[in-house]
Amino acid sequence: MSDATADPRFRRKPPKRPIRLSWADERIRGIVWQILVVGIIGSIIWWLWSNTVHNLEVRRIATGFGFLNREAGLPIAESLISYEPTDTYFRALVVGVLNTLKVAVVGIVLATFLGTAIGIARLSKNFLVSKIAAFYVEVIRDLPLLLQLLFWYTIMQGLPGPRQAMQPIEGVFLSNRGFKVPALVWEPAHTAALVACIAGIVLTWLYARSARAKQMADGQPRKIWPAAIALILGLPVLTWQVMGAPWQVDWPALRGFNFRGGMSISPEYAALLIGLVTYTAGFIAEVVRAGILSVNLGQWEAAQALGLRHGQLLRLIVLPQALRVIIPPMTSNYLNLTKNSSLAVAIGYQDIVSIANTTLNQTGQAIEGIAIIMLVYLTISLSISLFMNWYNAKIALVER
Amino acid sequence: MHQISRPGFLRAIGAAMIAAAVAMPAAAQQPAAGGSSPTMDAIRARGTLICGVNTGLAGFAQPDSQGVWRGFDVDYCRAVAIALFNDPDKVRYVPTTAQNRFTALQSGEVDMLARNTTWTLSRDTSLGFDFPAITFYDGQGFMVKASLGVRSASELNGATICVQPGTTTEQNLTDWARANRIQFQPVVIERLEEVVNAYLAGRCDAYTTDVSGLAATRSVQPRPAEHVILPDVISKEPLGPAVRHGDQRFADLVRWIHFGLVTAEELGLTSQNIGQAAGDARPDVQRLIGRTGDLGRMLGVDNAFMVNIVTRLGNYGQMFERSLTPIGIQRGPNALWPAAGGLQYAPPFR
Numbered sequence: 001m002s003d004a005t006a007d008p009r010f011r012r013k014p015p016k017r018p019i020r021l022s023w024a025d026e027r028i029r030g031i032v033w034q035i036l037v038v039g040i041i042g043s044i045i046w047w048l049w050s051n052t053v054h055n056l057e058v059r060r061i062a063t064g065f066g067f068l069n070r071e072a073g074l075p076i077a078e079s080l081i082s083y084e085p086t087d088t089y090f091r092a093l094v095v096g097v098l099n100t101l102k103v104a105v106v107g108i109v110l111a112t113f114l115g116t117a118i119g120i121a122r123l124s125k126n127f128l129v130s131k132i133a134a135f136y137v138e139v140i141r142d143l144p145l146l147l148q149l150l151f152w153y154t155i156m157q158g159l160p161g162p163r164q165a166m167q168p169i170e171g172v173f174l175s176n177r178g179f180k181v182p183a184l185v186w187e188p189a190h191t192a193a194l195v196a197c198i199a200g201i202v203l204t205w206l207y208a209r210s211a212r213a214k215q216m217a218d219g220q221p222r223k224i225w226p227a228a229i230a231l232i233l234g235l236p237v238l239t240w241q242v243m244g245a246p247w248q249v250d251w252p253a254l255r256g257f258n259f260r261g262g263m264s265i266s267p268e269y270a271a272l273l274i275g276l277v278t279y280t281a282g283f284i285a286e287v288v289r290a291g292i293l294s295v296n297l298g299q300w301e302a303a304q305a306l307g308l309r310h311g312q313l314l315r316l317i318v319l320p321q322a323l324r325v326i327i328p329p330m331t332s333n334y335l336n337l338t339k340n341s342s343l344a345v346a347i348g349y350q351d352i353v354s355i356a357n358t359t360l361n362q363t364g365q366a367i368e369g370i371a372i373i374m375l376v377y378l379t380i381s382l383s384i385s386l387f388m389n390w391y392n393a394k395i396a397l398v399e400r
Numbered sequence: 401m402h403q404i405s406r407p408g409f410l411r412a413i414g415a416a417m418i419a420a421a422v423a424m425p426a427a428a429q430q431p432a433a434g435g436s437s438p439t440m441d442a443i444r445a446r447g448t449l450i451c452g453v454n455t456g457l458a459g460f461a462q463p464d465s466q467g468v469w470r471g472f473d474v475d476y477c478r479a480v481a482i483a484l485f486n487d488p489d490k491v492r493y494v495p496t497t498a499q500n501r502f503t504a505l506q507s508g509e510v511d512m513l514a515r516n517t518t519w520t521l522s523r524d525t526s527l528g529f530d531f532p533a534i535t536f537y538d539g540q541g542f543m544v545k546a547s548l549g550v551r552s553a554s555e556l557n558g559a560t561i562c563v564q565p566g567t568t569t570e571q572n573l574t575d576w577a578r579a580n581r582i583q584f585q586p587v588v589i590e591r592l593e594e595v596v597n598a599y600l601a602g603r604c605d606a607y608t609t610d611v612s613g614l615a616a617t618r619s620v621q622p623r624p625a626e627h628v629i630l631p632d633v634i635s636k637e638p639l640g641p642a643v644r645h646g647d648q649r650f651a652d653l654v655r656w657i658h659f660g661l662v663t664a665e666e667l668g669l670t671s672q673n674i675g676q677a678a679g680d681a682r683p684d685v686q687r688l689i690g691r692t693g694d695l696g697r698m699l700g701v702d703n704a705f706m707v708n709i710v711t712r713l714g715n716y717g718q719m720f721e722r723s724l725t726p727i728g729i730q731r732g733p734n735a736l737w738p739a740a741g742g743l744q745y746a747p748p749f750r
């Protein structure tokens with residue numbers, strides 16, 4: 001994008017002309033119009049604002065954000081941070097934001113994988129595979145998302161009760177209370193191993209970069225995978241071993257009404273995640289398909305003629321060109337998934353909209369509540385857009 | 401690339417306009433200064449009362465098979481329409497959920513709520529409402545499946561409990577759990593239908609709301625006997641209509657319609673006999689039917705408003721019997737004081 005301003009055609013400036021104070025001068029006209037438009041919009045906003053403030057006052061409706069420090073008293077079913085009903089509305093709202101992020105981030109990752117797989121499947125030479133993929137895309141995109149979410153939630157509720165829970169594998173329980181799986185009792189050694197794994201990924205990346213630089217210099221390709229396995233898998237295992245290899249598992253068990261222990265995925269979260277992923281994947285599949293089809297057949301043939309292997313062909317020739325087409329619409333799909341997650345209220349997943357709505361209901365401060373929801377979505381959406389724009393600029397073909 | 405972030409922006413602007421709209425219609429209705437009632441003026445000018453009711457709760461507010469709204473709360477909307485227009489059908493019903501009812505009233509989308517709403521201090525003050533009367537004394541309870549074998553709420557430790565957000569119910573639930581050291585897993589779903597479905601499907605061990613709401617929900621189940629309402633009542637839920645703060649004249653009208661209905665029951669005036677009440681020499685009766693006292697005029701309506709209301713809807717007791725007795729709700733605290741030892745008691749209608 002910054003290349004556009006570097007275009008020599010735009011760098012040339014028109015010759016300077018003295019400004020004439022006359023309606024005939026287009027620059028004067030432009031300035032006058034702009035002042036007028038800003039003035040009108042400004043006064044509309046001011047009018048709305050003062051009217052609102054006045055009306056809230058006569059109605060004795062509370063205003064301001066003071067309620068954020070008050071005790072919330074609302075029950076929240078699942079939370080990534082510790083939360084008690086005695087905590088403040090502020091903390092409750094933070095829990096809501098984290099719940100939104102939890103479904104959006106996982107949803108975006110899964111939808112990208114599923115969508116890409118289906119997009120590629122739709123291009124498959126196998127008749128059955130491509131027809132099934134096409135059918136999937138059509139059906140998923142034609143049904144309203146809300147309906148799909150309710151469908152998944154009904155399925156979740158159709159599972160047997162906790163006392164008759166299904167147990168497909170030892171220690172894993174499926175019931176209408178959600179999925180229960182054994183959990184590792186977390187120790188510092190596990191945190192250390194996680195850090196080691198991340199360090200391993202970074203080191204592998206650095207190693208691959210230097211290997212490529214060397215290949216550029218001497219034309220010798222170098223094997224990366226042995227180093228990658230050693231760094232990404234070996235390093236964490238070693239760290240964990242050194243720190244005493246703790247391995248204690250917390251098994252879920254039925255006690256009283258519900259399961260205790262282990263890790264759980266609630267039916268609400270599962271239904272929302274499955275619904276959002278399968279729905280968005282239908283759109284992503286089409287984006288991926290269009291991206292791959294956009295690469296000229298000649299490019300494939302030329303790459304084959306050069307003797308590139310299939311993997312290399314995809315990685316070096318097709319994908320870089322397809323991605324240019326794929327990334328912009330992909331960004332919209334990511335934004336859509338995030339915003340669609342607000343349908344969570346319908347199936348009882350407490351995201352930011354659900355918690356802000358309840359806050360707004362209890363405090364009566366609708367304007368503040370909606371402002372908070374807007375701010376949260378705006379921040380998340382802008383972050384996604386900025387990241388995708390950065391990525392798009394990075395992979396853009398450098399035209400020479 | 402900037403066009404990509406724009407849809408997000410547009411949505412945000414759209415939402416901002418909704419937020420503004422929440423406060424905007426207020427501009428049209430300044431609160432009453434002394435004599436006039438902006439709400440009554442607006443209703444008269446429009447020709448219909450807009451009444452916020454439940455989305456569907458048997459006995460309180462539910463459309464029948466012909467699509468006509470029926471129920472105890474709905475009758476209060478009708479009564480106001482009769483007082484203003486002498487026509488019970490000049491009402492437009494707006495179904496509201498527990499969550500969105502208050503914005504509907506604040507924004508002026510509805511003139512009043514007649515929708516099992518609990519009178520609390522914060523709703524009365526910081527939400528900007530007034531609660532003219534308590535039409536139904538209630539409390540919060542729990543319903544479980546009979547097959548669960550639970551006898552009392554104290555046995556619910558560790559249970560999953562279904563609850564609707566935006567209610568006093570959810571706050572009472574957390575208070576009760578804390579006070580009684582009970583651990584519970586909440587399932588919080590916005591739409592009544594979906595919460596009830598979740599409870600029926602076994603997603604929750606118990607469903608909690610006002611006891612009247614539990615009775616209403618149980619009454620529409622194919623086999624009501626499969627569900628038990630536990631004896632514990634964990635809160636006070638004085639239910640009644642709500643109006644916007646600042647329009648005292650309208651609040652007065654709604655309040656005295658309720659007291660008029662209770663007074664009619666006290667005096668033994670029913671839909672069958674109020675037509676012949678002109679011959680009843682008791683001064684209280686003469687005032688209620690508007691032959692003396694000019695009381696209707698003081699409220700800004702016809703002096704015969706209570707006759708019109710009771711003729712069509714009956715007195716408080718008849719309204720109760722028509723809507724609530726069939727779903728198994730007893731008069732209990734809603735019996736008359738002092739005659740029947742209940743809490744329903746009207747200040748002097750004079």
Ligand SMILES: N[C@@H](CCC(=O)N[C@@H](CS)C(=O)NCC(=O)O)C(=O)O
Nearest residue numbers: 455497498517518567568592609613
């Ligand atoms: N009285 C309580 C609860 C009232 C309430 O909304 N109850 C629920 C359950 S019975 C209800 O009527 N929901 C109907 C709906 O949201 O459509 C309050 O005012 O907060």
